[in-house]
């Protein structure tokens with residue numbers, strides 16, 4: 001199936017809203033479906049939800065930023081998480097992060113223009129013995145030095 005256009009997704013969003021409109025607590029299910037539909041919560045979609053469900057934008061923004069499953073920006077196909085926990089931090093996680101920023105030409109929290117990678121800094125990933133650690137989607141890479149970065153990226 002071809003990828004839906006933004007407009008088609010907005011039409012689908014109208015259906016989603018209509019399905020939930022009359023039920024109490026419609027906001028969460030609508031936001032969940034919207035996240036799934038667009039891969040993030042576009043501002044235009046938030047506005048539509050706000051108008052149709054009669055919920056202030058500020059409240060939607062609050063919910064969207066509180067739950068980590070919602071994102072306000074489009075995400076790449078691969079999410080690179082750089083652990084900034086203490087064990088990793090003392091082993092130059094910052095150097096690894098800086099190298100990733102440079103190679104991908106993005107800041108932490110952003111997605112590359114080709115939509116391939118989203119770079120983010122995270123809390124302890126729970127494998128401190130491998131510090132410093134990054135994950136690329138489900139793949140874990142540990143005991144890194146900044147010069148390992150190009151090789152890792154070339155796998156994706």
Ligand code: FES
Pocket residue numbers: 083084085086087088089123124125126127128129131132133
């Ligand atoms: S501090 Fe990085 S995995 Fe725990």
